[in-house]
Amino acid sequence: MFAVFHLNDCTMFNIHAPTKGSLLLAEPFMLDSNFDRSVILLCEHHPENGTMGLVLNSRSTLLLSDIFPDAAGDEFALYIGGPVQVDSLFFIHTAGEKIAGSWPLIDGIYFGGDINQALALIADNLLQPEHIKFFLGYAGWNIGQLDQEIAQNSWLVHNKFPAELLFVKDGEDLWKQALINLGPKFAHVANFPKTPDLN
Numbered sequence: 139m140f141a142v143f144h145l146n147d148c149t150m151f152n153i154h155a156p157t158k159g160s161l162l163l164a165e166p167f168m169l170d171s172n173f174d175r176s177v178i179l180l181c182e183h184h185p186e187n188g189t190m191g192l193v194l195n196s197r198s199t200l201l202l203s204d205i206f207p208d209a210a211g212d213e214f215a216l217y218i219g220g221p222v223q224v225d226s227l228f229f230i231h232t233a234g235e236k237i238a239g240s241w242p243l244i245d246g247i248y249f250g251g252d253i254n255q256a257l258a259l260i261a262d263n264l265l266q267p268e269h270i271k272f273f274l275g276y277a278g279w280n281i282g283q284l285d286q287e288i289a290q291n292s293w294l295v296h297n298k299f300p301a302e303l304l305f306v307k308d309g310e311d312l313w314k315q316a317l318i319n320l321g322p323k324f325a326h327v328a329n330f331p332k333t334p335d336l337n
Contacts, residue, residue: 154297156284158183159244161296161303162191163316166330168292172221175313178277178293179230179304181249189279192219192228194271195309202260202272209257215307219273230304231270233259246301268305296320 156162162178178191194217202214205227219228230249231237236259240251259265279287287293299319306312314328 154295156180156183156189156288156295157297159247159297161194161299161316162284163294163296163313163320165292165294166327173277175310177312177316178220179243181228181230181243181276183284186281188281189284191277192230192273193217193277194304195306195312197307197309198274200274206257209261213267214260214270214272215267217271217273219275220277222276222278224275226275227253228273228276229253229256229270231256231265232301233265233269236264244301247304267307268302271305294320294324 154160158180160180160183162176162180164173164176164178166175168174168176173193176196177194179194180189180191182188182190196218198216198218200216201212202216203212204216218224228250230243230247231240231251232246232248233251233256234240234242234246234248237248237251237255240248243249256265256270260270284293288295294317296316296319299316303312303315303319306315317328318325
């Protein structure tokens with residue numbers, strides 16, 4: 139739990155409420171293998187409908203070209219966005235209205251849209267890996283479930299971060315960078331070992 143941070147006031151852990159476009163940072167010793175040191179971008183968060191997000195740092199062994207061999211370069215990795223609907227493809231990008239049907243998450247970052255238009259932009263070298271990221275599956279929470287997990291300090295909410303952080307390729311490095319970006323109160327946690335008794 140985030141109690142290992144040894145801060146005097148536990149309410150300081152999550153001074154921000156989760157919203158669409160927030161990041162969730164897993165606590166250092168989370169046991170759930172689906173979310174071990176994960177960083178999740180919330181794409182939907184509705185009090186009446188639940189929450190949907192994408193794990194940004196669980197890279198698979200697959201490439202986009204494994205699904206679209208005629209339309210995509212070999213440099214576009216596929217990430218495991220979560221344990222729900224792992225046979226479905228999702229993506230975030232910076233192309234905005236160039237991809238019809240996409241909608242904004244935070245400044246300059248968009249979710250989804252017409253996959254064929256996205257592939258066309260890639261084919262024309264107008265979208266590079268630092269501008270678009272693809273996911274198989276997503277992470278989901280029922281109504282009130284995420285709020286309960288946050289209250290238990292399983293997640294740290296991060297609402298102000300540089301957009302380029304979302305496109306970092308290395309898994310644990312993204313988790314560490316996101317923690318460091320929160321400031322000195324949390325930066326030292328980035329170096330915690332995965333096994334608590336080694337700390």
